[in-house]
Amino acid sequence: MNLLSLYLSHPLTTATVEYALDITLSRGVENGYYGKSDTLHVVLAPFGVLTLIAEGKKEILDALSLLRVSLDAPGLITQDYPILIDSELPTLFKVTNNEIILREASTLNLNIIALAISQSVGLEHYEKRLDTLFLQSRRIVESIHTFSISRRAHLMQFAKRLALTRHDMVSNLLLLDKPNILWDNEDAENLYTRLAFILELNDRHETALSKLSQIKEDVLLVMDIINHKKSEFLEWIIIILIAVEIVMGIIEFIR
Incomplete structure (x- = not known):
């Protein structure tokens, strides 16, 4: 077959x-x-x-x-x-x-095999998506010295994609918990466990989650820097407004 x-x-x-x-x-x-x-x-x-x-x-x-x-x-x-x-x-x-x-x-055996192989294919899809996100994250970190406040929306969109990818991986691939039917059938459970081991489903899933965590740390770093720049920008505006008010007060006093 x-x-x-x-x-x-x-x-x-x-x-x-x-x-x-x-x-x-x-x-x-x-x-x-x-x-x-x-x-x-x-x-x-x-x-x-x-x-x-x-x-x-x-x-x-x-x-x-x-x-x-x-x-x-x-x-x-x-x-x-x-x-x-x-x-x-x-x-x-x-x-x-x-x-x-x-x-x-048997029908059950074929369904269990199909599930494990399907999870491997789905995981490969997310692995490729993560590779793309990882490259984008690297470019963001490399350009951190030129990152302006105006690009904050772009970073927020990237963070949204990252969060959705993590949510889809955890909820869709069903790798965190064994299928319910396996609890009642030891033979089916052994077949699925063996397939998961051969296909390295758990190890690949953990590696993917580790990449997600690394990208998340990069995003948080850039967000902290942007927020710091925004705070500096607001502080300078306040300083300039105070200076203008002092100058206008001095001019009014001289008059």
């Missing part, structure tokens, strides 16, 4: 997927949706990642064509994984860096 997971620049609705692929989507793991036909297993994650599982690559490419999703789109984030079925496997599953081997391809 072949698995392909991709981040959708324009999220698909469940109705669009059902109509295009002629399948019915049901509520799956962690607010996601899944559906299957004789040749295709589809999982639509709530954070904009679509995962397709099929026996051959042709079925996946045909489904993407029906959904009008092109693999040649610039900046498209995808991950693929081969899934092998071995009924004689001594354990329920075996996961390596190169393949996933299952004793049986």
Whole structure:
């Protein structure tokens, strides 16, 4: 079996997927949706990642064509994984860096695999967004000596983007807590835990949050400097007004 997971620049609705692929989507793991036909297993994650599982690559490419999703789109984030079925496997599953081997391809197992790969794809999307924010943060710090009060609005907008990125990462990717279904199924929990380890989901998530904290510190530093400049500017205005008042008082006294 072949698995392909991709981040959708324009999220698909469940109705669009059902109509295009002629399948019915049901509520799956962690607010996601899944559906299957004789040749295709589809999982639509709530954070904009679509995962397709099929026996051959042709079925996946045909489904993407029906959904009008092109693999040649610039900046498209995808991950693929081969899934092998071995009924004689001594354990329920075996996961390596190169393949996933299952004793049986149950709907739950495929949904758990799709969730983990989807989280990896979604995390890669945020990693690339963070790289862009990190470069912008560096440019802001490098130009700190020329940063004027008039650019305070620009910095506030940057801080807003940073906060929204952090919020989306924590709330959308669902990496801080295991899916609820895992609490009632030890085998599914072990499969998800193994996949999370192989894909380094927790380590990558912590690294991303660390970058966010560093960018936040840079923004706070620049904001402190701008506020200091603003205070100096106001102090000089007060000094000038006092000086003008003194001069006018002296002139009035001489008259």
